[in-house]
Amino acid sequence: MEPERGVAVPARLRASWQRSERYGVPPDEVQPVFTGTFDDESLFCECGNEVLRGLHETLANEPVSLMLTDSEGFVLSRLCSDNAILRSLDRVHLAPGFSYAERNAGTNGLGLALADRAPSLVSAEQHYCSGLWGYTCAAAPVLDPATGALLGSVNLTTWSQSSKELLLAVAQAAAGNTAALMMARGSGRPVRPAPRGEVFRVYSDRLPEARLRLSRGWQDALTEAEEAVGRGRVVVVTGEPGVGKTVLASMARRTVRPRERVLNARPPAPRDADAWLALWAPELGKDDTGVIVSGVDALPASAAEELARALAAVPPAVPAPFVLTAADPGALPDGLGELVDSVVEVPALRYRPDDVEPLARSFAGRREFTTAALRALQAYQWPGNVRQLREVVRQAAARADVIDTRHLAPEVFSGATHRLTRMEAVERDEIVRCLTQPGASVAKAATLLGMSRATIYRKIAHYDIKVPGRAR
Known part of the structure; x- marks a missing residue:
């Protein structure tokens, strides 16, 4: 107008x-x-x-x-x-x-x-x-x-x-x-830094999932993406944050073009949108180069429109020169939604419990796990998905050569669905710390914390704390 x-x-x-x-x-x-x-x-x-x-x-x-x-x-x-x-x-x-x-x-x-x-x-x-x-x-x-x-x-x-x-x-x-x-x-979690519009190369040898045999849920999504990419379709990979959308998109392209250079364009801060697009858009359509544009449903409207025009101007090819990722396919901006031919959904980690152990072992490097620690990891729902698992395991691996329950973040043992205040988070963490010590019991935790056993049991129920193998 x-x-x-x-x-x-x-x-x-x-x-x-x-x-x-x-x-x-x-x-x-x-x-x-x-x-x-x-x-x-x-x-x-x-x-x-x-x-x-x-x-x-x-x-x-x-x-x-x-x-x-x-x-x-x-x-x-x-x-x-x-x-x-x-x-x-x-x-x-x-x-x-x-x-x-x-x-x-x-x-x-x-x-x-x-x-x-x-x-x-x-x-x-x-x-x-x-x-x-x-x-x-x-x-x-x-x-x-x-x-x-x-x-x-x-x-x-x-x-x-x-x-x-x-x-x-x-x-x-x-x-x-x-x-x-x-x-x-809120829960006292650190503030999430604003996105900076980074662009970087993603190589298959840096993707642990590429070397692992994961569950059928992951394999089915990967096969679907590979087939769509191989047919030259424009694909959007969807799923919750941290589930591995960019990894799956990169692996699918590697299957079709093993020697392809893959670039990942992360969503920018609104003020950086113009510079973000100008930085990597010249790579579109180059031979043996694929671009994964992440989080397009979170782009500012003006940046989404510019991106849609840039992608629409790229000559058709097999495979298509780009893949999109989004948390919510229903929230794709109009111009980008019109370009998409296939939607591939990656299931959340809580629906792939068999993937927790192989991923955790991969993230831990040469560190080992006790049976109790693995049970705790597998029992947790992982609202932050693979990204959260990687962070928890890497923090634990920095503390010990053999990872036990006491080395895991307290959040792993809590199933509380409500947002915890800062004081509640501190209280939960202290209860978990006491309950994950070697030979711990509710009675010993009560003594350490200066609480009655009845209070400890009530707090355990309130925070839905579960510690595998905990003595009563």
Whole structure:
């Protein structure tokens, strides 16, 4: 869509306008989707609303509406003391329960922040819909501090004629404070570093799975991928984070072209998207070179569109010069989804328990395992899949030549499904440490921790702690 407004339009906004037009958003009327049910009791909501309440006290006399949205653009909460702007926002349905995703409301601050996973400022006539020209919207995405998943956004909306120089900075600070508060109240896991857009070679001799005979679940997925790649199909390999999607894609290409050079392009941070694509795109279509583009469902919308155009311009070949990976095939951006011919799903490690021991032995190198340690590894559900197993084993291998239960991370012995607070995680870890010592028993653990046996049993049940061979 080419605007007739005489307004300077950055590239991100122009791309957003074009998407809004493709979605069929009316340019003269806001028609957001409404839902009467949404999750407003999550840790994200709890922490986000606490941050916004503190910010609202600071801005109580300013005509600024503070909002928290989920990842689909649904407004979860709204704080504002200015009745005039509240009544105005109600008229355009920028209120709890309504979705302001690009697909529903066209180009706007929170919709663009969610689409591109980047802080966004949209003011006056930069909005796609003329019904929003009276506002300035600044929004910043909130990412899960442990997994990097998109949780939602913090959005600040004011009148378009108001000063907006600090609005985006305030939104970014609120989003960062929300993630930090979630981290403080969460499990205490280290914050996941932001992706850096790395590109690196992947060789078959660096992939432990290539030298192992793994379960039928893995072999069936590998065979399916090999056949699809061999027929020249464009393949997307899907599965949970850490399950081995890139490894499987690389192995499938190695089967078809044993001497092929394989490049893996990891998803970039939003600000690095242009440089990321420019870095490796020239390798597409070169003889004996294949590219695995990882995590395409997590790409900013603008980067996904640029990627789709770059991949569509590559001449057809057998095998296709690239493979995509994604956690959720249903979340593939439109342009990329249209290129895909075959979807291959890699089952999670909890559905492949027979793979735990051979993978663990491979990750441990020359280290050995006790029978109890192997039983503990096989009994765990591995929510982080192969990536988590590799980290746990490598940490244990750094502690001992023979890996026993006491060398394994406490998380391996806990089946608790709820998110632990930092204090709960410390308490669980201490109980596990005492129960995994040689000759340990509940009575000895109670003495060491200064608790009664009844309390220890209650804590074991609360954290669902299971230690193979533990004496009663």
